[in-house]
Amino acid sequence: LHRVPHTVKARIAPGAVDGQRLRLPGKGGKGFHGGRDGDLYLDISLKPHRLYRATGHDLYLDLPLAPWEAALGATIEIPTLAGPVTLKVPAGTSAGRKLRLSGRGLPRPGGGAGDLFAVAQIVVPGELSERERELYGQLAESSPHDPRQHFKGEGA
Amino acid sequence: LNHEIEALSLDEHRVVSLTELIEFSGLREAELLELVQSGALPAREAQGQHSDNSYSFSARVVTLARTACRLRDDFELDMQGLAVALRLLERVRVLEEEIALLRAQIPR
Numbered sequence: 217l218h219r220v221p222h223t224v225k226a227r228i229a230p231g232a233v234d235g236q237r238l239r240l241p242g243k244g245g246k247g248f249h250g251g252r253d254g255d256l257y258l259d260i261s262l263k264p265h266r267l268y269r270a271t272g273h274d275l276y277l278d279l280p281l282a283p284w285e286a287a288l289g290a291t292i293e294i295p296t297l298a299g300p301v302t303l304k305v306p307a308g309t310s311a312g313r314k315l316r317l318s319g320r321g322l323p324r325p326g327g328g329a330g331d332l333f334a335v336a337q338i339v340v341p342g343e344l345s346e347r348e349r350e351l352y353g354q355l356a357e358s359s360p361h362d363p364r365q366h367f368k369g370e371g372a
Numbered sequence: 373l374n375h376e377i378e379a380l381s382l383d384e385h386r387v388v389s390l391t392e393l394i395e396f397s398g399l400r401e402a403e404l405l406e407l408v409q410s411g412a413l414p415a416r417e418a419q420g421q422h423s424d425n426s427y428s429f430s431a432r433v434v435t436l437a438r439t440a441c442r443l444r445d446d447f448e449l450d451m452q453g454l455a456v457a458l459r460l461l462e463r464v465r466v467l468e469e470e471i472a473l474l475r476a477q478i479p480r
Contacts, residue, residue: 226379234472237435238379239396255396257438258379271476272469278479314477325385337479 224256231325233272234262267295273322273330279315280339281305296320296332303334311338386431387416393429397437399444403451404437412455412462413437436462 224243232238237259244254268275279294289307293300296317303315314333321330341348380386394401407413408427413436416428436458443449443457 225376227376228379229381231383231385232381233383235468237382239382239434240377240379243377257435269476271473274476276476325381325383333477335477335479 226258228260229325230323231273232260233322234260234270236260268297268332270322273324275321275330275332277332277334278337279303279305279334280337281309283338283340286310286336286338294334297322305336309336311336380431382431382434384430384432387428388431388434390427390429393434393437396434398441399437403440403444403454406451407437407440407455407458410451410455412458413440 224240226238226240226243228238237257240256240258242253243256247253262270268277270276275297277294281290285292285305286309287307289309290305292303292305294303294317297320301317301320303317305315309315313336315336317332317334319329320332323329344352388396390401390404393399393404397404399407404413405427408415413433414430415433416430439461440454440458443454447453449457
């Protein structure tokens with residue numbers, strides 16, 4: 217038995233996802249005693265992307281928002297596979313909220329595409345200017361908002 | 373010699389017949405039918421009158437059936453052992469998919 221490695225060129229139709237398997241008929245080991253040649257099976261593993269995380273045909277994208285954009289709402293441009301699109305962030309968006317962009321994910325084998333989910337993250341400025349500190353201070357004094365109301369009455 | 377060939381995607385959208393599954397997996401017809409009937413290998417809903425030859429499968433099942441063949445040959449598992457192993461492997465696959473989905477949602 218003499219084994220020789222060889223290279224095969226295969227065309228992969230759109231729609232393959234991470235963890236999926238492909239079959240290349242007749243590209244495995246040589247058949248014995250008149251038997252047909254074996255098949256070659258490939259496991260698809262997607263290279264991680266800088267921005268998008270893929271799960272099946274859906275994509276997830278971190279969407280950093282300034283606190284005022286999350287509170288007041290905003291219209292922002294976000295990158296998609298087909299180019300930038302405008303996304304309306306609703307007022308009162310908390311961190312972790314998923315904004316769905318239908319059909320902006322990876323193509324499906326039967327046609328159509330998965331969805332793109334932009335996951336909101338609230339990013340506060342690292343260093344505050346004198347004016348910003350003043351404005352946040354005013355907000356803290358006048359806002360009745362208590363994000364830890366559900367803690368009350370719990371614990372010792 | 374180095375011509376391009378079409379890779380067949382073993383996904384939910386492609387359907388394989390019982391005959392193809394026998395060819396691709398290396399399992400015998402009686403073994404496949406037993407695994408289907410025990411629920412260890414999921415078959416697609418049959419149209420109309422049900423006979424053994426009317427079974428069809430999502431191409432995803434090819435991977436599971438090939439694993440069953442290797443388990444049978446390497447570990448000499450009997451059909452009951454195979455059915456248990458396949459159910460556990462399928463459960464692992466579903467859980468791994470769920471982990472991947474949850475991981476994708478965690479901000480970097």
